[in-house]
Amino acid sequence: MIDLFLFGIFPYIALVILIGGSIWRYATKQFTFSSLSSQFLEGRLLFWGSVPWHYGIIVILIGHLIGIFIPSGVMAFNRIPLRLYILEGTALALGLLLMVGLVLLLVRRSTSPRIRRVTSTMDIVLLVALLLQVLSGIGTAVFYRWGSAWFPQTATPYLWSLATFSPKVEYVTSLPLLMQVHTANSFVLLAIFPFTRMVHMLSIPISYLWRPSQIVVWYRRQAR
């Protein structure tokens, strides 16, 4: 029953909260959309925390997306043991990098008096949830072999079953607890997304690469 809720129903609730909440926040409280950078108050620890975290998570997320959209590619890649070792090793190294970054960020949040001033409850909730996610990912890599083979064979069909509104919970429930935690927590992260600083992901300023270097705005109807 709890499995059905966690892996069959909650994902949809999380998705609705994610999309509805983000739209609501963007429409009504756009002023609160910000990276909420605290580099101005403390820079040294931020460097060692933020840079590994952000670059690590970008690569890890892309890896997960590849697993979701081209599972057969991952399987084919893993056919040769050496490639498998390389993939698993890289993923583990990135996971450790993320862990170091997150721990530093948590330490920074709790020790620097200036940073504590700009730390909200949601910041802590988010950091802890992210740490749980990273630790469960690392745990899988360390304690169980061939996570990169499980993903395309279980997580991917499970996610596709969710996408087609016929959730097959047994894909997840047959996995070890660590993987179940990883899966459930990922939906928690989606659900809290609109209420945390994570919304800055919605405004990745990629258009900076091609926008004109000067922006001039007329505040009046131009009479020509």
Add this chain to the structure above:
Amino acid sequence: MDVRAQVATVFHLDKCIGCHTCSIACKNLWTSREGAEYMWLNNVETKPGTGYPTQWEDQTKYQGGWEVKGKSLKLRLGRRLGVLSNLFFNPNLPIMDDYYEPWTYTYEHLFNAPPSSEQPTARPISKVTGKFMDIEAGPNWDDDLGGSPVYARNDPNLADLSDAERAALFRLEQLVFFYIPRICNHCLNPGCLAACPSAAIYKRAEDGIVLVNQDKCRGWRFCVSGCPYKKVYYNWMAGKSEKCILCYPRMETGQAPACFHSCVGRIRYLGVLLYDAERIEEVAKSPETEMVAAQRSLILDPKDPTVIAAARMNGINDEWIGAAKKSPVYRFVKEWALALPLHAEFRTLPTLFYVPPLLPIAASSKRGKYDLTDGEFFSSLEDSRIPIRYMARLFSCGNEEIIKTAIKKLWAVRTYMRAASVGDISDQRATSAMSELGCTPEEAREIARLTSLPRWSDRFVIPPYQREDVIQQLTSPIGHKAQVGFGSNVPVRRGP
């Protein structure tokens, strides 16, 4: 020709007494709130000095402004992909300690302290952490050369001077300083705008005021680095960048900006300039020594019929063209060539110009007596108390001819007016000083009048904004205090 209008400004440094009234007027109106305590959108610096934030002029440290690389103009911060790759940690960001940590005092302790044999004291507490703190820096920490061995001697502009010149500058009898009040330059080629990844910063077309859209700002904080003058500030509480808005809500209702209006020395002038936006990039790429002249050439004559026709084509109405004709800024900058941009070598084409100070002659100690009148009234340029090279570094990108011409002209005008009003200088000497510079007696009288006797309406030629034509409508600026800005009337509250 792509004619645009710019509300531009002139600060006459000879008249600045360094009273900081401008800073206080601005602080009370715009930055007396959480996260903005440390911001001084208007500040007054003592020169020589390191300024606020410390050593802001040193672009090897902060990488602000533009540079010419090959044939193209690029931000010193780097190319765009480079900027984006530094999104998670900006290596060139000044941090709070480069400005100062804002503080208050435990005043209530003076009233609530229990009886004791000691006098109660109000200890400083940080406005950030709320904890007791030791004050180590402030917005005017080196005011009037305070702590000059630490501050004034580290002024980046002193780099060009010889050791002897530097030593002379700080000899007690010759100690000399002047003030530079600074606000946002509302540049024609703003570095902050070009550096903003979210495209939140924009230049208003009607008046050229550079603004940060608070709803679009995402706190990536590259504007702070991109601005070589460090006049964009990061609100550490709201996670948004803020800057001087040239009090546009006041200007739109016909009032001068708060710092202008409150200026005790009446050093500030404001008026419209018409300029050719097509040539911005070309001018910004000029060699350093030609920068000031090139920027001057960008400004168009508002009485020229072809300029007027082109301005009308661009939707600039006749009232604005009329205001441009009466602009005191046009006269100081273009007609008289007296007002010069500050650090034009940053290539942002600032529209705040400074009339350089004519520092009084040095007092010299002879036979145990101070002598103020070593020779004639106003000695020669070579004897000026601050080396010309220092002034050239500040106001003419190191080109000494430009600053010398401006100072000589100011000098000639003073000589002429003194000959006319006091009469202790021969008319011949007065006119020869002027004819050398091609300055007519009429022009000298005009310069003297606009310098020393201007009325409010001479100093501030505020163009009529014609609010009925615009989208944004305002209420009273006071009603918006502590809010995020105009058109977005929500309280400033940090997001989760």
